[in-house]
Amino acid sequence: MQSNALKRLLVIGMVILWNVLCPVWAQRTTSYTLVIHGGAGTITRANMSAEMERAYHQSLQRALDLGEKMLAGGLPALEVVEKVVRLLEDDSLFNAGKGAVLTNAGEHELDAAIMDGKNLGAGSVAGVKTIKNPISAARAVMEKTEHVMLSGSGAEAFARQIGLEMVPNSYFSTESRRRGLKRALEEEKKNTPNAPQPAAGISSVRVDWKYGTVGAVALDQQGNLAAATSTGGMTNKRYGRIGDAPLIGAGTYADSLVAVSCTGWGEFFIRMVMAKSLADRVRFGNQSLVKAGDELIQIALPALGGDGGLIAVDRNGEPIMPFCTEGMYRGYVRKEAGSDKVKRVVAIYKD
Amino acid sequence: MQSNALKRLLVIGMVILWNVLCPVWAQRTTSYTLVIHGGAGTITRANMSAEMERAYHQSLQRALDLGEKMLAGGLPALEVVEKVVRLLEDDSLFNAGKGAVLTNAGEHELDAAIMDGKNLGAGSVAGVKTIKNPISAARAVMEKTEHVMLSGSGAEAFARQIGLEMVPNSYFSTESRRRGLKRALEEEKKNTPNAPQPAAGISSVRVDWKYGTVGAVALDQQGNLAAATSTGGMTNKRYGRIGDAPLIGAGTYADSLVAVSCTGWGEFFIRMVMAKSLADRVRFGNQSLVKAGDELIQIALPALGGDGGLIAVDRNGEPIMPFCTEGMYRGYVRKEAGSDKVKRVVAIYKD
Numbered sequence: 001m002q003s004n005a006l007k008r009l010l011v012i013g014m015v016i017l018w019n020v021l022c023p024v025w026a027q028r029t030t031s032y033t034l035v036i037h038g039g040a041g042t043i044t045r046a047n048m049s050a051e052m053e054r055a056y057h058q059s060l061q062r063a064l065d066l067g068e069k070m071l072a073g074g075l076p077a078l079e080v081v082e083k084v085v086r087l088l089e090d091d092s093l094f095n096a097g098k099g100a101v102l103t104n105a106g107e108h109e110l111d112a113a114i115m116d117g118k119n120l121g122a123g124s125v126a127g128v129k130t131i132k133n134p135i136s137a138a139r140a141v142m143e144k145t146e147h148v149m150l151s152g153s154g155a156e157a158f159a160r161q162i163g164l165e166m167v168p169n170s171y172f173s174t175e176s177r178r179r180g181l182k183r184a185l186e187e188e189k190k191n192t193p194n195a196p197q198p199a200a201g202i203s204s205v206r207v208d209w210k211y212g213t214v215g216a217v218a219l220d221q222q223g224n225l226a227a228a229t230s231t232g233g234m235t236n237k238r239y240g241r242i243g244d245a246p247l248i249g250a251g252t253y254a255d256s257l258v259a260v261s262c263t264g265w266g267e268f269f270i271r272m273v274m275a276k277s278l279a280d281r282v283r284f285g286n287q288s289l290v291k292a293g294d295e296l297i298q299i300a301l302p303a304l305g306g307d308g309g310l311i312a313v314d315r316n317g318e319p320i321m322p323f324c325t326e327g328m329y330r331g332y333v334r335k336e337a338g339s340d341k342v343k344r345v346v347a348i349y350k351d
Numbered sequence: 352m353q354s355n356a357l358k359r360l361l362v363i364g365m366v367i368l369w370n371v372l373c374p375v376w377a378q379r380t381t382s383y384t385l386v387i388h389g390g391a392g393t394i395t396r397a398n399m400s401a402e403m404e405r406a407y408h409q410s411l412q413r414a415l416d417l418g419e420k421m422l423a424g425g426l427p428a429l430e431v432v433e434k435v436v437r438l439l440e441d442d443s444l445f446n447a448g449k450g451a452v453l454t455n456a457g458e459h460e461l462d463a464a465i466m467d468g469k470n471l472g473a474g475s476v477a478g479v480k481t482i483k484n485p486i487s488a489a490r491a492v493m494e495k496t497e498h499v500m501l502s503g504s505g506a507e508a509f510a511r512q513i514g515l516e517m518v519p520n521s522y523f524s525t526e527s528r529r530r531g532l533k534r535a536l537e538e539e540k541k542n543t544p545n546a547p548q549p550a551a552g553i554s555s556v557r558v559d560w561k562y563g564t565v566g567a568v569a570l571d572q573q574g575n576l577a578a579a580t581s582t583g584g585m586t587n588k589r590y591g592r593i594g595d596a597p598l599i600g601a602g603t604y605a606d607s608l609v610a611v612s613c614t615g616w617g618e619f620f621i622r623m624v625m626a627k628s629l630a631d632r633v634r635f636g637n638q639s640l641v642k643a644g645d646e647l648i649q650i651a652l653p654a655l656g657g658d659g660g661l662i663a664v665d666r667n668g669e670p671i672m673p674f675c676t677e678g679m680y681r682g683y684v685r686k687e688a689g690s691d692k693v694k695r696v697v698a699i700y701k702d
Contacts, residue, residue, distance in 0.1 A: 240505025
């Protein structure tokens with residue numbers, strides 16, 4: 001009897017110890033990182049009210065809150081970047097989903113892409129006008145079709161068919177974006193008074209000089225990486241212009257070593273195949289993520305005549321957020337193995 | 352007088368010598384390479400008549416003739432790859448321009464891209480239906496706009512505006528492609544009898560298992576590289592599917608070291624960012640072009656579940672044409688410095 005009671009006590013003691021130690025051990029060994037951006041451009045203290053600044057900070061914090069909770073709960077990076085980008089799409093502050101900029105025709109044409117570094121799975125949509133959350137359509141293209149990239153009304157037909165939420169194009173409009181297009185059109189008219197049909201809409205490209213793309217990259221507790229990007233493109237764009245965001249390897253890329261999401265003057269990011277360049281410099285060039293990011297964004301991109309920024313994370317959870325514009329809406333949360341603390345950064349300006 | 356006559360004789364002699372030696376010297380030091388493809392797929396001796404084989408050989412030889420003449424004449428690689436791809440677009444044997452396959456809707460939707468390795472200039476069009484030569488539209492996007500990629504009716508409006516030749520969509524049709532779509536639709540119906548709305552058109556993707564993309568890459572006498580690709584995509588495609596051909600870095604890429612044009616199951620080439628991967632393995636991975644091409648096409652691509660091939664040339668003029676399908680319409684001309692001979696290869700099957 002006595003020995004039985006002792007045994008029972010021992011077992012109970014071990015169970016208690018197990019239940020106390022395991023979470024502590026798990027907490028200490030798990031690691032994850034989420035990095036987000038809300039676009040790069042001429043974002044300076046001079047042209048930002050305290051109220052707007054607060055609003056952007058709140059939006060970025062909210063996105064990090066959501067992602068951190070998901071990553072801490074062990075959810076896969078792919079799921080996290082999709083849901084975080086959805087939140088930013090629904091947020092009218094950013095040029096993606098609700099709040100997207102207007103094309104020359106006064107419409108919204110949205111692009112998005114997602115990539116799963118675990119298996120190089122990828123999906124993207126370009127030029128869609130009535131899908132509420134383009135990033136979820138991109139994920140559906142990846143998971144429910146053998147295709148990677150669907151465009152225009154075909155992509156919308158697919159989204160409708162699988163039951164994604166559809167909205168009228170006007171859903172995406174905000175007063176501020178309507179003013180933006182009006183300014184762009186006036187500016188264009190002033191610059192080219194005798195050009196009722198400006199050649200290829202070049203003149204207006206630089207008018208609304210802020211790139212409100214949104215993006216997220218994550219490393220999950222299983223060590224997998226994923227990237228997602230969503231955008232409304234450039235104010236006053238025309239001719240069915242497609243930027244870098246929906247192009248795998250240009251604006252969005254993830255493999256087993258690096259996940260990347262870009263924001264900036266899309267044409268230069270396409271020509272440099274920016275996201276893939278970063279990944280390959282790390283994989284083949286033996287460069288650190290920090291060095292590769294700096295060389296591409298601070299040296300190679302301006303040398304070619306472009307600007308913008310990117311966010312990336314490697315399989316060690318190292319986050320980078322380089323940009324060569326005045327500002328970039330950005331932030332990250334990082335939990336390192338061997339530490340209980342989660343580091344969190346949110347920033348807008350260069351300094 | 353005598354000394355004057357001697358002088359005159361000496362001068363005449365030198366002029367003659369100059370005029371004889373210079374071309375010989377130039378001939379011996381110039382080098383250039385052109386590589387072309389007309390698509391990879393299930394191309395076997397068993398399903399090819401002698402007549403068809405002859406026709407394909409003739410078409411490939413004609414394209415090499417044109418390109419070789421241009422390169423020998425000192426024309427830039429960019430000009431050469433555009434004009435060679437134009438010729439292949441106009442040739443109804445290949446799935447690009449005239450002779451393009453039909454979409455599920457019974458239409459032609461064409462994609463093309465071009466890249467200038469000299470300055471990373473790039474242009475592309477996707478989903479165009481009435482531009483006679485999509486590759487020339489891609490070049491115009493590169494040279495006449497600040498954009499890289501235009502799509503659909505917007506790209507067509509641009510092409511019309513700058514005066515490119517427009518044609519009715521039916522111009523691209525051939526009897527053989529109409530039969531191809533009919534077969535694909537019948538096959539699809541047989542495989543999914545109860546699916547009047549097949550989910551995302553997956554079932555039919557593998558029916559017409561030949562990828563008739565066309566492409567050209569060249570190294571010119573100035574040492575510059577360029578790449579061009581043009582395609583009608585996949586038979587029975589729908590939902591505005593965009594393949595790898597018009598995506599810079601996926602199906603088409605050129606920089607100062609390597610020029611690449613791909614053909615195959617586009618989705619896998621997008622996910623691998625194939626063309627840029629090849630260039631980066633050479634640039635950062637210290638791999639030879641041959642090794643990089645073999646590793647990507649013979650190992651990495653099949654491992655992911657895809658197939659196809661690519662053509663590439665490096666700045667030394669080395670051509671490669673790896674593929675992992677039964678056949679690939681392909682060929683090259685190469686003139687090496689220090690030699691008077693131009694090596695020419697045209698082939699279809701694996702052996």
